[in-house]
Amino acid sequence: MKFADTLQTLPEASGEKIVLTDAAGADAGAIANAPGSAGSFRVYAYLLKQYGTLDAEAAAEGLALFAEHTEDASRNPGKHPNIDRLIGILATGQPLNARIE
Numbered sequence: 001m002k003f004a005d006t007l008q009t010l011p012e013a014s015g016e017k018i019v020l021t022d023a024a025g026a027d028a029g030a031i032a033n034a035p036g037s038a039g040s041f042r043v044y045a046y047l048l049k050q051y052g053t054l055d056a057e058a059a060a061e062g063l064a065l066f067a068e069h070t071e072d073a074s075r076n077p078g079k080h081p082n083i084d085r086l087i088g089i090l091a092t093g094q095p096l097n098a099r100i101e
Helices: 003-009 038-051 056-065 068-075 081-092
Strands: 017-021 027-032 097-100
Touching: 003 038, 003 056, 017 038, 027 038, 027 081, 038 056, 038 081, 038 097, 056 081, 068 081
Parallel strands: none
Antiparallel strands: 017 027, 017 097
16 A cells, blocks of 8 residues: 555644654654645654554554655665654664654
8 A cells, every 4th residue: 555545544643743752852853744744743643642652563563654655765765754763763672752742
């Protein structure tokens, strides 16, 4: 299934942004609920609701949800930073905390 199709199966998510922090509480980025990142916001909001944190299990599901974009991100590091984060979680085993604001 393509990302656009998968996205339609996820619940709507509200909020302005998702704030990400590492285990020590240091800033690890944010995902705005805005054009250009609204799809990532929706995926991350879904993962947060399902798992409570962004650990390896959540990252694996997230990468599956991003579908064809995951392969593109693997071939082009930096092109899809929100997917790169999930790849990093799998590579390091270090989860991220997240909250919706």
